[in-house]
Amino acid sequence: GAGVSQSPSNKVTEKGKDVELRCDPISGHTALYWYRQSLGQGLEFLIYFQGNSAPDKSGLPSDRFSAERTGGSVSTLTIQRTQQEDSAVYLCASSPGTPGLTQETQYFGPGTRLLVL
């Protein structure tokens, strides 16, 4: 079946502009995660959704970052007033979200490569 998909695959923006990154999880997966992969910081957790709620937003680096999920499926990560240090690959992952079963295998999308000029 289809895996996790993300769009756009690449995004170039100017400093100060807002960007939206989209993630489509594997069908039926209720848990969704955003991570960031950058040269300086490696792979960092950003936020975790279970259904439409986000019990863990602890990895969001500033209030310029926000994410939402509607209908228990698609998620959007929004970065406002982008800065050059936001340049990174933004990865989305999903897992089945079986009740009472955490630590499930997470399946990753191909990522969105963001470059802020």
Place this chain on the structure above:
Amino acid sequence: GNSVTQMEGPVTLSEEAFLTINCTYTATGYPSLFWYVQYPGEGLQLLLKATKADDKGSNKGFEATYRKETTSFHLEKGSVQVSDSAVYFCALNPGMRGGYNKLIFGAGTRLAVHP
């Protein structure tokens, strides 16, 4: 806190050599442990996992054993191939008893295998 430390790369080997990539962790609760691999130009793929102490994960000739006494999850392969060239990430998920449901990654180890 929760963290993962893995050996720095790059690791350069000849085809058919033995591979070990060291990974140690600190964690609260009872974490699950994972190895993910990122081939050139591709996304992260799960390579193997172990969910409790003494479990051995294995896939594609790779193995790793969850050692609670040494807090380690070293990746091994007996005979590497050129196609194994990739970046390997060790990761843990602390789980809800550890207060979280997320992956915490090591810095990654680049492996280059030459014919």
